[in-house]
Amino acid sequence: MGVLRSFDGPAALVEQLFLSNPVEEQLLADNRVLQSAAATLGLGIRQWIDPQELDPPIFSDIPTQRWDDQATRILAALLERGIFAGYPDGTFRPDQPITLLECAAALYRLLAVKGETPWKTS
Secondary structure, three states: OOOOOOOOOOOOOOOOOOOOOHHHHHHHOOHHHHHHHHHHHHHHHHHHHOOOOOOOOOOOOOOHHHOOHHHHHHHHHHHHOOOOOOOOOOOOOOOOOOOHHHHHHHHHHHHHHOOOOOOOOO
16 A cells, blocks of 8 residues: 555556456456546546636536536536436436437427427327
8 A cells, every 4th residue: 555655746546447357357348437437537526626726517417627628618508408318327328319209308398498389288
């Protein structure tokens, strides 16, 4: 445990995955896992340097720096208007394909926001 002992500044030792664990070794071969781990560490460092610099992520699985500012603003506007919603576990799952039902639900909510009745009830 002497890795950080002689360092004279702020430091943290982070151990996320271990080669000695066969499941984690496989995860280390997945570039998406590595990118997610790096993004999460970067976000933590940026928030430590200046806690006021970053807004918290909208969803737990989308670190703020993953998307550009425009994409983040678009997502926030759609959420605010009730057109899109995340999953109950606080995730958005941006890499998962949308189902036909999820697409229909978003279109339904869009029509409702515009004040239109999505279907006639006669």
